[in-house]
Amino acid sequence: MIIAQITDMHVMAAGQMAFGRIDVNANLAAALARLAAHDPRPDIVLVTGDMTFDGEVDEYTALAGIMAGCDIPFHVMPGNHDNRARIRAAFPGHDYLPRGGFLHYTIDAHPLRIIALDTLNPESVDGQLCARRLDWLAARLAEAPDRPTLIAMHHPPIDIGIGWLASDRFEGRDAARDIIARHGQVVGVICGHVHRCVQAQWANTVVHTGAPTAYQFPLDLKPHAERGWVAEPPAYSLHYWRAESGLVSHTGYADGFGAAQEFIE
Numbered sequence: 001m002i003i004a005q006i007t008d009m010h011v012m013a014a015g016q017m018a019f020g021r022i023d024v025n026a027n028l029a030a031a032l033a034r035l036a037a038h039d040p041r042p043d044i045v046l047v048t049g050d051m052t053f054d055g056e057v058d059e060y061t062a063l064a065g066i067m068a069g070c071d072i073p074f075h076v077m078p079g080n081h082d083n084r085a086r087i088r089a090a091f092p093g094h095d096y097l098p099r100g101g102f103l104h105y106t107i108d109a110h111p112l113r114i115i116a117l118d119t120l121n122p123e124s125v126d127g128q129l130c131a132r133r134l135d136w137l138a139a140r141l142a143e144a145p146d147r148p149t150l151i152a153m154h155h156p157p158i159d160i161g162i163g164w165l166a167s168d169r170f171e172g173r174d175a176a177r178d179i180i181a182r183h184g185q186v187v188g189v190i191c192g193h194v195h196r197c198v199q200a201q202w203a204n205t206v207v208h209t210g211a212p213t214a215y216q217f218p219l220d221l222k223p224h225a226e227r228g229w230v231a232e233p234p235a236y237s238l239h240y241w242r243a244e245s246g247l248v249s250h251t252g253y254a255d256g257f258g259a260a261q262e263f264i265e
């Protein structure tokens, strides 16, 4: 089974550029085109949040238009730049999304079970898993202990070492760790939010943050690194799962990058 992950697309209203310079909408379209060209094709696409720049209606309209070009079944979840009601409105045919409350759900139709979590706190950029969401997670894990399971959510439950991101500010993180650590069927936790591809050990499993399609945050591990962005290539993840060998996570780059490569004779 191949699970594609796209994350942090930060789509703008049609014709707008992020920071006046980055065509984030074109980056998303390029990443989708690259996904569609993979052979074998991904079975599903998981979209791990921050789908829009500011959660505005015009941005969701642009997002839905671009995602309409994705003919691989895709599933969405919210990031801190998203709005639950507007996600529901943008994707009316996505019946896996609960009609009210948190946008969490399971995908059970594949050999690898997927649990998508909603870590949005509308009051904050930081992650949140409140008691109700933690109870829901614990119940989902308890009901299928023998099924290999991948957890997907926007906020990573780890400190990636880039200080200004404060990626360890996540309400309910330690409780989530304790729940997940008790369930050996969890083969990985895939996230976004930090705009870089990072791996870390956590809760007896592995956390992978997917590289974004929009723009990256600089790889600067100085304790007081300044907040910023850098136009590294738009990217996506391919998570390749086989029962005999487990989960392997790759990063791929969207078309247009690599075209200027030179060969060494």
Ligand SMILES: [Fe+2]
Pocket (backbone or CB within 6 Å): 008, 010, 050, 079, 081, 193, 194, 195
């Ligand atoms: Fe983001």
